[in-house]
Amino acid sequence: MKYIDIKEAAAKWGISDRRIRLLCSQGRIDGAIKLGWSWTIPSDTPKPRDGRVLRRFRTIDIRPGNVDIEALKQLMERHPVTADLFDSSAFRNIIRKSVETLLEADGAEIDDRDVRAILSGRVVPSVPLELHLVILNFRSVIFSEVRNDERWCEKDIREMHVRLMQGIDDETAYEYRKGFAVYPPREGENPSVPVQMETSLMQYENSWRFMHPLISAVLLYSAMIRVVPFEEYQSLFAYLVLAGELLRNGILPPVFEKSDKEEAKAAFLLAVGRGNYEDFTHFIERKIHDSYKAFENV
Numbered sequence: 001m002k003y004i005d006i007k008e009a010a011a012k013w014g015i016s017d018r019r020i021r022l023l024c025s026q027g028r029i030d031g032a033i034k035l036g037w038s039w040t041i042p043s044d045t046p047k048p049r050d051g052r053v054l055r056r057f058r059t060i061d062i063r064p065g066n067v068d069i070e071a072l073k074q075l076m077e078r079h080p081v082t083a084d085l086f087d088s089s090a091f092r093n094i095i096r097k098s099v100e101t102l103l104e105a106d107g108a109e110i111d112d113r114d115v116r117a118i119l120s121g122r123v124v125p126s127v128p129l130e131l132h133l134v135i136l137n138f139r140s141v142i143f144s145e146v147r148n149d150e151r152w153c154e155k156d157i158r159e160m161h162v163r164l165m166q167g168i169d170d171e172t173a174y175e176y177r178k179g180f181a182v183y184p185p186r187e188g189e190n191p192s193v194p195v196q197m198e199t200s201l202m203q204y205e206n207s208w209r210f211m212h213p214l215i216s217a218v219l220l221y222s223a224m225i226r227v228v229p230f231e232e233y234q235s236l237f238a239y240l241v242l243a244g245e246l247l248r249n250g251i252l253p254p255v256f257e258k259s260d261k262e263e264a265k266a267a268f269l270l271a272v273g274r275g276n277y278e279d280f281t282h283f284i285e286r287k288i289h290d291s292y293k294a295f296e297n298v
Helices: 006-013 018-024 049-055 068-076 083-087 090-106 111-120 129-146 154-163 193-205 213-227 235-248 259-273 280-294
Strands: 003-005 033-035 039-040
Touching: 003 259, 006 018, 006 039, 018 039, 049 280, 068 280, 083 129, 083 259, 090 111, 090 129, 090 235, 090 280, 111 129, 129 235, 154 193, 154 213, 154 235, 154 259, 213 235, 213 259, 259 280
Parallel strands: none
Antiparallel strands: 003 039, 033 039
């Protein structure tokens, strides 16, 4: 395969060197590799899509709902997101309950005792090796987000899926699935998964960045469920993006339980169908409060 440098790509596509460097760092140029201080790009990589074109694919107008900012602020002050979470039994229980619920949503059946055993470092012979790996990878990714305070870019999204699938799919985990969103942004218009992911991250970087972090987390989470960027473990991955956005802003992730299934589904369908995120935002907010209650009950 032949590669070109930034200057050659700029001349080929008619955009500035600086813009190409930014797109490379955001993971928006397929196959771009960083070598020291410079980037090298496969010569057959297509020109990145223009943001002006992507804007026509943005989701319908939304009503994000309200957050009790003062109540959340008080909880955050009492239980800050620090490295101490690694040793917290309450935090580990949030992860355990959520991973059990999300695995069931992804069609994997596993007993609570087996999840406890795997998270404690034991091997359960009756459970497939893949489930051992995905459970441990899930926890590892969440722990890594405790130390992260950067804003998301498309490269981060892809790399998070790679970490979730480590040891399970080390070849194609970086690639989006082929096809279209499960829930189109609007009737009669459903661009490909890569275009919709790029559009969602563009909205996140522009209009969503001025919203409260809990709301931007809900919108990111909804985008992952709506588009379904990867084939495997869709619920687990969407939760990781939600938890990542919250933890990066000093907020504990929600605890998901199996009894939440119907309420969450109804609230999500209202959000993607009519753009009314009020119920979905309140659901996530309540589950975040449940996480803080778990800390206060320890």
